[in-house]
């Protein structure tokens with residue numbers, strides 16, 4: 001008995017000593033079930049696998065060939081789907097970049113604060129709003145200013161976020177971006193950036209969007225870290241630094257200094273950088289940094305920010321750059337100190353000094369933006385700490401959104417005019433030099449076409465991702481069946497498990513270990529806590545023994561698990577990440593810490609690093625590896 005080279009035929013011995021060729025019932029109907037799953041799927045049941053033949057060897061041989069062919073086809077299918085996905089992602093990125101270029105690298109938006117309950121409500125007559133243009137009336141004078149967008153008093157936080165989202169995506173695509181809140185004291189900068197529990201502002205929304213956008217895209221494995229720094233009286237304060245009494249404080253360098261490397265990339269040496277693996281964790285650290293920020297009472301604002309508060313999210317994308325190198329991008333969100341007339345705020349002593357320092361650095365920021373707009377050779381970055389820090393995120397193709405805040409009060413008309421003049425310098429478009437209506441329409445038409453293109457690419461990507469998930473699941477199941485049905489039954493305990501399988505089981509059974517965590521980790525030998533327990537071995541053993549009998553139900557499970565989202569889909573992408581990185585085995589310490597880090601919010605430990613370069617550190621990136629110290633500290637150091 002033998003199986004012919006053409007897999008569909010099998011030769012069976014007859015009683016008379018001759019052989020008879022029989023066709024095998026190969027079932028590969030792409031139209032049945034889910035197309036993909038049946039085209040590449042496992043056999044429907046053990047009965048179908050064995051077909052009409054009873055000789056176990058024939059059956060095993062046939063199964064093996066079919067499974068191997070399935071695996072080969074599925075591997076090809078996954079590779080080709082991934083190539084398609086990559087080109088669609090590139091298409092979406094190009095469209096987004098074009099949109100941002102049309103909109104302008106520096107976008108200037110204006111937000112008018114509503115009257116507060118403590119204010120005398122009047123009819124706002126000195127500010128007239130006409131679409132995206134505002135006119136300031138001061139006596140008989142009228143001055144008009146055009147913005148990229150004007151938010152009226154009724155504007156909600158989500159309306160503001162819609163305008164910011166494209167540059168967040170640009171940051172995820174690998175560009176440095178910067179969101180700045182500018183304006184007179186008490187006009188709502190902190191409200192726009194932080195918001196309240198009921199109406200979260202830009203930063204909490206960005207943190208949430210980072211993780212949700214990232215979880216949608218299984219093709220990349222981004223990791224994020226957060227740092228917060230305050231520019232106070234012309235010097236830097238690390239807002240996430242550990243408590244002076246803590247053990248970790250001793251090893252950290254609490255005096256951050258700004259360094260620029262040969263490629264013009266800015267690093268803040270000694271700034272604490274905390275890896276964030278989920279939204280809850282990110283919010284916790286952000287709230288901690290906010291609490292430390294300097295505020296004090298002034299005549300104008302009860303809790304006036306006395307500094308510039310800069311929140312940086314560093315986005316690390318391994319293998320996205322040329323030659324598979326990592327891409328590191330920065331997303332800065334800056335709540336600038338209030339521009340103020342020192343007399344009006346009633347500031348004296350320390351508060352007066354703070355006000356002066358804020359005004360000086362704001363003026364330096366204005367000079368830098370004006371020089372960039374005019375494409376001057378010399379850009380005066382060095383004039384303030386603020387502009388030194390933001391150097392690589394303001395010019396050179398970075399995307400900037402500046403939100404200028406103004407007061408609705410008539411008595412603030414002087415400050416409002418100053419703020420708008422500042423914005424005008426940044427935007428360099430006055431209403432008199434506005435684009436003609438025809439050009440505006442053309443611009444909007446182009447943007448809407450590009451937005452459609454982006455949407456289409458995203459939808460296509462989404463479909464492809466589902467297909468990839470299906471194909472990968474079927475691939476792993478085919479591999480599993482191949483290894484169980486085509487091997488001599490050996491006691492489960494004796495089967496040496498490959499690290500791949502071991503990792504996969506761990507992640508699929510323990511969704512809390514995120515894809516990023518496992519990918520980031522790498523170990524020579526698996527740590528003890530990753531060994532399967534007696535219970536899991538028993539579970540695994542019995543499930544594998546029953547696997548062929550359960551093929552049909554597995555397939556229906558596949559279908560439902562493919563439709564899942566959120567944490568479950570993360571566990572699936574975790575599975576992929578492990579397979580991808582199974583040749584890079586984690587070091588015990590790294591894996592342990594990453595896992596602990598995921599559980600940080602349960603009061604355990606955290607992985608924090610005072611970075612000497614201000615960027616993510618990864619053992620897979622030779623440029624970033626090594627020189628940067630990892631200081632792992634206990635959670636209590638930061639409380």
Ligand SMILES: Nc1ncnc2c1ncn2[C@@H]1O[C@H](COP(=O)(O)OP(=O)(O)OP(=O)(O)O)[C@@H](O)[C@H]1O
Nearest residue numbers: 113114185186187188189190191301304305337338
């Ligand atoms: N759009 C808004 N809707 C509702 N309340 C707002 C809005 N903007 C600002 N406020 C309220 O106005 C007050 C001052 O706002 P906020 O502290 O954000 O000003 P600021 O510009 O950050 O001031 P400073 O520069 O002094 O820090 C706060 O009580 C805030 O809740």
